[in-house]
Amino acid sequence: MTSNPAIAANTRPWRDPAAKPFISIQNVTKRFGDFTAVNDVSLDIYRGELFCLLGGSGCGKSTLLRMLAGFETPTEGKILIDGVDLAGTPPDRRPTNMMFQSYALFPHMSVEKNVAYGLLREGKSKTEAYAHAAEMLKLVKLEKFARRKPHQLSGGQRQRVALARALAKQPKVLLLDEPLGALDKKLREETQFELIRIQETLGVTFIVVTHDQDEAMTLATRIGVMTEGVIEQVGEPREIYETPKSRFVADFIGSVNLFEGRVGPAAPDLMRVETEDLGPVVAPPVAGLTQGQTIWLAMRPERAWLTRERPPESVNCVPGVVQDMGYVGHMSSYMVKLANGRLVRVTQANEGRRDNPISWDEHVHVSFEPADFRVLTE
Amino acid sequence: MSGADAPRRAGLPLRMLALGLAGLGGAVAVSFLTLNATSALLLSALIGAGLLYFLLSRFMGWSDRWMVIAVPLLWLGIFFLVPFFVLGRISLSETMIARPPYSPLWETDAQGNVEIIASLQNYWFILGDALYRNAYLSSIKIAAISTVFALLLGYPIAYYIARSPEPRRSFLLLLVVLPFWTSFLLRVYAWIGFLRREGVINNTLMWLGVIDEPLVMMQTDFAVYIGIVYTYLPFMILPLYANLVKLDGALLEAASDLGATPMVTFFTVTVPLSLPGVIAGSMLVFIPAIGEYVIPALLGGPDTLMIGRTLWDEFFSARDWPVASAVAIIMLILVVIPMMWLQSVQNRQEEGQ
Numbered sequence: 001m002t003s004n005p006a007i008a009a010n011t012r013p014w015r016d017p018a019a020k021p022f023i024s025i026q027n028v029t030k031r032f033g034d035f036t037a038v039n040d041v042s043l044d045i046y047r048g049e050l051f052c053l054l055g056g057s058g059c060g061k062s063t064l065l066r067m068l069a070g071f072e073t074p075t076e077g078k079i080l081i082d083g084v085d086l087a088g089t090p091p092d093r094r095p096t097n098m099m100f101q102s103y104a105l106f107p108h109m110s111v112e113k114n115v116a117y118g119l120l121r122e123g124k125s126k127t128e129a130y131a132h133a134a135e136m137l138k139l140v141k142l143e144k145f146a147r148r149k150p151h152q153l154s155g156g157q158r159q160r161v162a163l164a165r166a167l168a169k170q171p172k173v174l175l176l177d178e179p180l181g182a183l184d185k186k187l188r189e190e191t192q193f194e195l196i197r198i199q200e201t202l203g204v205t206f207i208v209v210t211h212d213q214d215e216a217m218t219l220a221t222r223i224g225v226m227t228e229g230v231i232e233q234v235g236e237p238r239e240i241y242e243t244p245k246s247r248f249v250a251d252f253i254g255s256v257n258l259f260e261g262r263v264g265p266a267a268p269d270l271m272r273v274e275t276e277d278l279g280p281v282v283a284p285p286v287a288g289l290t291q292g293q294t295i296w297l298a299m300r301p302e303r304a305w306l307t308r309e310r311p312p313e314s315v316n317c318v319p320g321v322v323q324d325m326g327y328v329g330h331m332s333s334y335m336v337k338l339a340n341g342r343l344v345r346v347t348q349a350n351e352g353r354r355d356n357p358i359s360w361d362e363h364v365h366v367s368f369e370p371a372d373f374r375v376l377t378e
Numbered sequence: 379m380s381g382a383d384a385p386r387r388a389g390l391p392l393r394m395l396a397l398g399l400a401g402l403g404g405a406v407a408v409s410f411l412t413l414n415a416t417s418a419l420l421l422s423a424l425i426g427a428g429l430l431y432f433l434l435s436r437f438m439g440w441s442d443r444w445m446v447i448a449v450p451l452l453w454l455g456i457f458f459l460v461p462f463f464v465l466g467r468i469s470l471s472e473t474m475i476a477r478p479p480y481s482p483l484w485e486t487d488a489q490g491n492v493e494i495i496a497s498l499q500n501y502w503f504i505l506g507d508a509l510y511r512n513a514y515l516s517s518i519k520i521a522a523i524s525t526v527f528a529l530l531l532g533y534p535i536a537y538y539i540a541r542s543p544e545p546r547r548s549f550l551l552l553l554v555v556l557p558f559w560t561s562f563l564l565r566v567y568a569w570i571g572f573l574r575r576e577g578v579i580n581n582t583l584m585w586l587g588v589i590d591e592p593l594v595m596m597q598t599d600f601a602v603y604i605g606i607v608y609t610y611l612p613f614m615i616l617p618l619y620a621n622l623v624k625l626d627g628a629l630l631e632a633a634s635d636l637g638a639t640p641m642v643t644f645f646t647v648t649v650p651l652s653l654p655g656v657i658a659g660s661m662l663v664f665i666p667a668i669g670e671y672v673i674p675a676l677l678g679g680p681d682t683l684m685i686g687r688t689l690w691d692e693f694f695s696a697r698d699w700p701v702a703s704a705v706a707i708i709m710l711i712l713v714v715i716p717m718m719w720l721q722s723v724q725n726r727q728e729e730g731q
């Protein structure tokens with residue numbers, strides 16, 4: 001947080017308590033029969049955000065998106081966009097447009113007709129609609145394909161047509177359901193930055209639903225992690241990764257080692273934790289914990305150090321044996337087996353060309369700074 | 379090496395196949411022109427099957443695969459192509475009081491000169507006679523109007539079934555095909571009970587006081603339309619249903635999301651995408667309706683002119699087989715044209731998928 005806080009507040013309105021949310025989801029619940037898909041969700045999204053709803057399948061993220069689009073009606077609660085309650089407004093009169101996971105391009109219409117479809121429904125003249133459609137196609141670099149039918153395009157091109165069509169009406173909010181899900185890995189990475197470029201060019205508020213944490217981390221200004229119909233945590237990608245609020249979030253975003261432990265006797269500026277796997281360790285102090293309380297320590301694999309000798313200055317250090325390792329190029333991933341049989345994942349960056357890297361079956365020491373533990377109570 | 383040889387190797391069996399097929403055609407033609415129909419049929423079927431088997435197994439190396447389609451091919455050949463040739467041959471003759479009641483196609487005089495008698499005069503006669511022309515036109519008109527009504531009635535039904543949740547959908551489909559469990563003839567007869575002077579409809583309307591005099595419905599074109607639309611409605615509904623049920627719901631949501639009202643969505647997305655179903659259903663109604671004989675005979679009046687009845691009269695009342703055959707061949711051509719169009723539309727649609 002070295003940046004100027006005033007600028008940060010401008011580009012990050014959610015840090016400014018006085019900022020007015022653009023989209024306000026208030027205590028929304030959606031039930032299908034006995035099944036509660038979305039359970040009492042409240043969420044504020046600000047103008048110009050690229051907000052990611054992240055979660056596994058069936059977590060309710062798509063249902064929430066479909067309620068914003070108007071395809072589902074909330075069982076309880078309200079949704080406001082730009083201060084207007086959307087209850088009772090059918091999808092065709094909402095200031096939102098959606099990019100469908102399957103793209104849902106009209107197969108009987110050419111690319112330009114697909115893009116112009118929404119504009120013609122607005123009552124624009126044909127000349128105007130097609131001129132605007134041509135502009136949109138230029139934005140997604142498909143101007144040469146205007147006369148093609150969707151089936152004559154590649155997957156990536158279809159994805160861009162779907163984006164152009166959804167953006168053509170200049171919606172206040174663009175809803176994207178797994179926008180990159182159908183693309184292969186390389187194309188997906190390229191398209192992520194393309195999406196960000198377009199979003200920044202047009203300044204439209206994007207809400208993206210995805211199950212892919214890398215996608216969410218790359219795209220989002222903020223991420224809402226969902227599970228079982230509730231939003232577990234909302235925050236900037238860095239917040240979500242570094243300071244997960246719950247074991248679910250810690251586990252879902254990236255990989256993590258979780259150790260169960262009990263709070264030990266109080267000490268100034270540090271907290272002693274008694275764990276079964278690591279023995280007694282030192283963690284950063286957390287207010288409001290009582291001695292003997294059960295907590296979890298989350299540790300990211302890349303924060304640990306792996307050495308052959310025990311580092312003399314180390315506070316937290318446990319011995320183990322390398323059971324497995326994987327070389328991925330820029331880093332190596334190790335599974336270290338502790339004395340009690342517990343496996344700990346540790347990754348080490350391959351910075352220089354080390355002559356003698358740690359390998360299978362070696363006796364090693366895993367050490368970590370107290371600050372690298374994240375204390376979780378949920 | 380293979381590059382230079384490949385075309386020649388592929389060319390030889392293809393030429394042999396063409397030769398074989400030409401031979402088969404020749405054998406069929408010769409046997410029909412000389413022998414009577416039954417023995418010709420048997421002979422050509424035998425020659426055809428043998429030749430086909432020999433050619434395909436010997437030269438194509440495709441015996442296994444070709445054997446699979448050989449059965450439907452033979453079936454079509456025997457029951458469609460052969461009768462067609464028989465009709466075609468009879469239509470070129472003149473009527474005669476003989477057995478069979480038509481003239482041979484050529485005669486050999488005492489000097490051994492062959493004189494060909496075959497002629498197209500039956501066709502000229504039919505095309506020049508207003509009676510036949512009107513019968514054709516009236517058939518097409520009745521079939522077309524019936525098709526339109528079947529479409530107007532069938533589309534909403536098919537749409538409703540396709541949009542129904544699963545257990546109800548199966549039940550509704552069952553209802554659509556249920557009439558097929560009763561004989562077609564009986565169902566048309568049943569309409570007489572509804573439509574006649576003292577039938578169910580007239581009795582009910584008079585009892586309700588809507589009308590004082592019974593309506594004349596039997597023996598009118600109206601009754602024929604009712605009969606045709608009723609009978610062929612399932613043929614309209616089923617292909618439409620099969621098409622509409624495949625319609626991706628996301629497309630409708632996308633249209634709605636882009637600002638289309640349900641009505642606009644229906645006409646800009648649902649209808650254009652269901653066109654293959656509309657065409658298939660319309661053809662399945664239109665084609666049999668053109669040649670319909672039973673419905674106009676039972677429900678229609680003396681002035682209901684349809685080609686099926688003309689054909690019947692020509693064969694069985696006038697016993698003029700050559701003219702009747704020519705009538706049938708022309709009807710076949712009238713039906714084949716829309717079918718070919720349908721085929722080409724469907725091919726284009728499939729390319730579009």
